[in-house]
Amino acid sequence: GQSQLLYSLHGLLTITRVGVDTAITTAAVPQWHLTVFSPNSGIQVAAGIGLSLLMVLALALFVFLVIACQGAVVAAGDGILRKQSFSFRTAWHDALHHFWTITGILVLKALGVFVVSMVLLWLRYYVDTNPYAWWPQVLFVIGFAAVAVFDVWLTFSILYATCYAVLEKQPLVDGVKNGFQLFRTHWLASL
Numbered sequence: 001g002q003s004q005l006l007y008s009l010h011g012l013l014t015i016t017r018v019g020v021d022t023a024i025t026t027a028a029v030p031q032w033h034l035t036v037f038s039p040n041s042g043i044q045v046a047a048g049i050g051l052s053l054l055m056v057l058a059l060a061l062f063v064f065l066v067i068a069c070q071g072a073v074v075a076a077g078d079g080i081l082r083k084q085s086f087s088f089r090t091a092w093h094d095a096l097h098h099f100w101t102i103t104g105i106l107v108l109k110a111l112g113v114f115v116v117s118m119v120l121l122w123l124r125y126y127v128d129t130n131p132y133a134w135w136p137q138v139l140f141v142i143g144f145a146a147v148a149v150f151d152v153w154l155t156f157s158i159l160y161a162t163c164y165a166v167l168e169k170q171p172l173v174d175g176v177k178n179g180f181q182l183f184r185t186h187w188l189a190s191l
Contacts (some may be wrong), residue, residue: 071095071102074166094166101165104172105158112154116147156190157183 075094076105079086095102123143161179164170170178183190 015040036095067102067106068092068095068099070162071098071166076183078167098166101170101175102162102173105161105165106175106178108161109154109158112150112158116151116154119143119147152191153183153187
């Protein structure tokens with residue numbers, strides 16, 4: 001579950017970086033090969049706006065596909081394991097039907113990942129500002145272990161919540177509540 005989010009973020013940053021590189025190249029080149037594209041011309045501005053809109057459209061499509069594919073994978077697993085058959089169309093339809101619930105679950109996961117990142121950055125700050133003291137390093141190791149446990153709990157609970165939303169057709173709040181409950185009662189099996 002966590003790797004899916006990190007791969008998604010990597011793809012998002014790569015797409016964003018391509019847009020930034022394209023914009024810098026467009027702005028830095030003194031003149032295009034075609035004489036109509038002269039610096040500071042209206043056509044160059046329109047081309048920059050067009051490229052920006054294409055990047056925003058690609059970003060929106062990417063985010064949509066990440067969310068829909070997560071639901072489709074869960075629905076396809078259900079079809080294969082429970083019904084002994086697989087239908088791409090059915091899995092995709094189930095994913096689209098629960099798109100907003102999955103989006104809410106992933107927003108909760110993103111908030112949790114943000115909290116984990118901020119705690120680790122805060123701990124790292126204390127290690128960097130006190131390089132010769134032993135207590136920040138001990139605090140970092142203890143904090144890292146606690147954050148790792150929190151991350152495992154969050155990852156599995158959110159994965160279970162997605163399954164409840166797609167497979168059991170539960171709304172966001174019930175799916176998240178049942179996902180956390182499932183991890184709490186079966187934490188050893190989850191680990």
